[in-house]
Amino acid sequence: MKPPVISAFEPPRRILMGPGPSDVYPQVLSAQAKPTVGHLDPLFIGMMDELKQLLQYAFQTRNEMTLAVSAPGSAGMETCFVNLLQPGDTVVVCRNGVFGERMRQNVERCGGQAVLVDNAWGEPVDPQKVEETLKTNPQARFLAFVHAETSTGALSDAATLCALARKYGCLSIVDAVTSLGGVELKVDEWGIDAIYSGSQKCLSCVPGLSPVSFSPAAVERIKQRTRPVQSWFLDQSLVMAYWGGGAKRSYHHTAPVNALYALHESLRVLAQEGLEQSWQRHQEMHQLLKQGLQALGLQFVVAEPYRLPQLNSIYIPSGVDDATVRQQLLRQYNLEIGAGLGDLAGKAWRIGLMGYGARRENIALCIKALEEVLA
Amino acid sequence: MKPPVISAFEPPRRILMGPGPSDVYPQVLSAQAKPTVGHLDPLFIGMMDELKQLLQYAFQTRNEMTLAVSAPGSAGMETCFVNLLQPGDTVVVCRNGVFGERMRQNVERCGGQAVLVDNAWGEPVDPQKVEETLKTNPQARFLAFVHAETSTGALSDAATLCALARKYGCLSIVDAVTSLGGVELKVDEWGIDAIYSGSQKCLSCVPGLSPVSFSPAAVERIKQRTRPVQSWFLDQSLVMAYWGGGAKRSYHHTAPVNALYALHESLRVLAQEGLEQSWQRHQEMHQLLKQGLQALGLQFVVAEPYRLPQLNSIYIPSGVDDATVRQQLLRQYNLEIGAGLGDLAGKAWRIGLMGYGARRENIALCIKALEEVLA
Structure with a gap:
């Protein structure tokens, strides 16, 4: 067998807002x-x-x-x-x-x-x-x-x-x-x-x-x-x-x-950040994301008292094609959000705000990109 | 619980000639x-x-x-x-x-x-x-x-x-x-x-x-x-x-x-190197190492026809303390060789020549360091 000729892999810099892996520090x-x-x-x-x-x-x-x-x-x-x-x-x-x-x-x-x-x-x-x-x-x-x-x-x-x-x-x-x-x-x-x-x-x-x-x-x-x-x-x-x-x-x-x-x-x-501070930051960033998503008319899957700040499941609006939107976000904005899994496949997206990913610039990008793609 | 205060880990550049991990490209x-x-x-x-x-x-x-x-x-x-x-x-x-x-x-x-x-x-x-x-x-x-x-x-x-x-x-x-x-x-x-x-x-x-x-x-x-x-x-x-x-x-x-x-x-x-070329290189480097080890009077555990080029087990000379020698090699030369395992614990060292580790400068260092430490 001959050796395959394969180039070095050069991954782009994605913004990872799916269910994980999250943005790595x-x-x-x-x-x-x-x-x-x-x-x-x-x-x-x-x-x-x-x-x-x-x-x-x-x-x-x-x-x-x-x-x-x-x-x-x-x-x-x-x-x-x-x-x-x-x-x-x-x-x-x-x-x-x-x-x-x-x-x-x-x-x-x-x-x-x-x-x-x-x-x-x-x-x-x-x-x-x-x-x-x-x-x-x-x-x-x-x-x-x-x-x-x-x-x-x-x-x-x-x-x-x-x-x-x-x-x-x-x-x-x-x-x-x-x-x-x-x-x-x-x-x-x-x-x-x-x-x-x-x-x-x-x-x-x-x-x-x-x-x-x-x-x-x-x-x-x-x-x-x-x-x-x-x-x-x-x-x-x-x-x-x-x-x-x-x-x-x-x-x-x-x-x-x-x-x-x-x-x-x-x-x-x-x-260095401190656990309590990290929990607090995840909560604050979730509130910011929530405001943005609600302004776009998007609905959460999980009721507020049980909602995880770091994993936001939202229903895909009717008439919108799941895969097309996720592909556009990835190709045009280098932004990854997650597909639904199991019972929620095709019905929801999962937006992660995890660790290093839970920061203001990611949220701004995510909201604006969703707004443009869903327009 | 308070957060532990721990510094960043800064590993030294070791030369890895044990049984693995080997030197990474x-x-x-x-x-x-x-x-x-x-x-x-x-x-x-x-x-x-x-x-x-x-x-x-x-x-x-x-x-x-x-x-x-x-x-x-x-x-x-x-x-x-x-x-x-x-x-x-x-x-x-x-x-x-x-x-x-x-x-x-x-x-x-x-x-x-x-x-x-x-x-x-x-x-x-x-x-x-x-x-x-x-x-x-x-x-x-x-x-x-x-x-x-x-x-x-x-x-x-x-x-x-x-x-x-x-x-x-x-x-x-x-x-x-x-x-x-x-x-x-x-x-x-x-x-x-x-x-x-x-x-x-x-x-x-x-x-x-x-x-x-x-x-x-x-x-x-x-x-x-x-x-x-x-x-x-x-x-x-x-x-x-x-x-x-x-x-x-x-x-x-x-x-x-x-x-x-x-x-x-x-x-x-x-x-890129080619499999056959890699096998050949391991064999050539093994021959070099063998000459050096034999010149130091060290004996192989495995008979020549079955000897792996990439893993060289040699008997610890009598009167030499196993752990002391390995520690000296590590501390003074940043060189890691392997201890014996199981039946050979305390009786043999294992010198790896694996992948990127199988190169001339590693062998020269290993032979010279062993010569100095065993002197």
Whole structure:
């Protein structure tokens, strides 16, 4: 076979206002391009210790088992389920969008039983329904739900849901892919037992990593397993010999060194801004975007009390072609907004205001470009 | 919790001559820092189509199911096992180092039965032993082996082993993490059914991605599964709806966009050099290194006919402290060489000559630094 002749890839500078990846901080892109060092280099190990502190801050937790899975958010989801579940375990899974459904699939692939609590797309998880289900399923060992549904833009009340999990003797498993850094999230205060997120949303890091954290109760559950975790790669008892080993780290897999530089830098930016300030900024930018969208006559999918500032789902006006508009925004303005997913495909757009993307110039561009394209 | 105050990480410029990550091409680091675009952006999809062509060239295959898993090599290994195996399947696993043992663990975590063919560390897999085992285990459905054992530096005869697999009605599963790009490897000609590699060895890309390829027979086996793949994240029938979907790609997980830029660039460098030329260069640089090491009186672990040019295991001279020497090389010369692993821990060093690392100035530095430190 002959070698293919292929030119270097030169991506344009897009403005990323979809559901993620979001605009990456310039300093994060530069950090990633720094020279690669070995994954057992003492300097790198020092950086990983800092990274753990930064992740603990972002999650607001003192959990020892806090780290970044070397793969995207869906692997972070799988990390939580494969480590905690054993075949036959019952999990109450809340489903109000794509990612609740993905949780159900994970439960079943682990040999678990999923008991579903369904809410309509665009609505938050209903705590009352959850409590009824927990009450009638005393065999349930876990409650799993999505904090911020990326497919709809609805925010659920994680503190209340985790309190319910505790009340009924369940551990909580929480999807915080889109919430981390963008809205209030307090792992220890709310009593979250297992949580996963993604690097490419409100952290404005490059895609490919999944921050996770496990409470002492979750770690205890992992220790009490009688069967090995079905995934070797995601087995946290093996991974922790590397992440948690201090100076004596032992080899598990080769860490994605440069991607971890990027995560370190993006979390530094978050720590410098301050979590509360970041939540506040996302809210303020959302208000600005909302005014602009409403002035254009566009309607939100999610009711105001549950609306995520960082993921704005709006109905596509009747008579407007979904794909044509998104293509025009991309080609003429280098602006990416997201298509609808699942039940909302073809019916809604998703406008992200995540991390570095949540700034005034992006909103001005987005509103003006939509105005021109929809005119 | 207060935000931790942490400075930017400024890694030094190391010379990476361990078992990987290897020295990354400067143009690959720059490629990775290019602006992030969306994972469904038409321009990005075009880049992924090119990436597939480049991977097919590197593997010397026309396999349609050729792609990069969004996680390191150990996830590539797991991708092969979880997609192909069903509970109860028997796999003949060849074990002559760390990675054969890891294959066994993967088989068992999939509910399969591993029948082991053991060879000593530092020796290649013995085809005669393999044939005897295949003959006495007619229920076996797969033969799994490591082409280039990273833990020892031994090369096994993949063409002969794959022919044996075929003769006994087995599909072959091959670990090419360290071989791809460094020594002859011909997926179609040798009849390899499932193969995985890593980005951070002879491709000299950043760590974190795992190129994989499945033959039509392997794809057929995946299609005939009666049980879902136990991993949602690694389920190739889902992943291919994204990688194989052409313009109509559907969302599975968010691709690690910037890491894929890097892989595209590193494979472009390989295609520009030419595969055969790259294999030749690794061999020539190995000869140079060998002369230098022998002049210092150092002994190879692996016998010459099976010795990998890209991974040179040498015995630590008696009376020399392993860790002290490696620390001195790192601190005084910014030079990383690898420790021994498993059976060879404390007994051997592993000197990598991989991809961009396999060049004359690295060898000169390595020999001179070793000479000074061992003096």
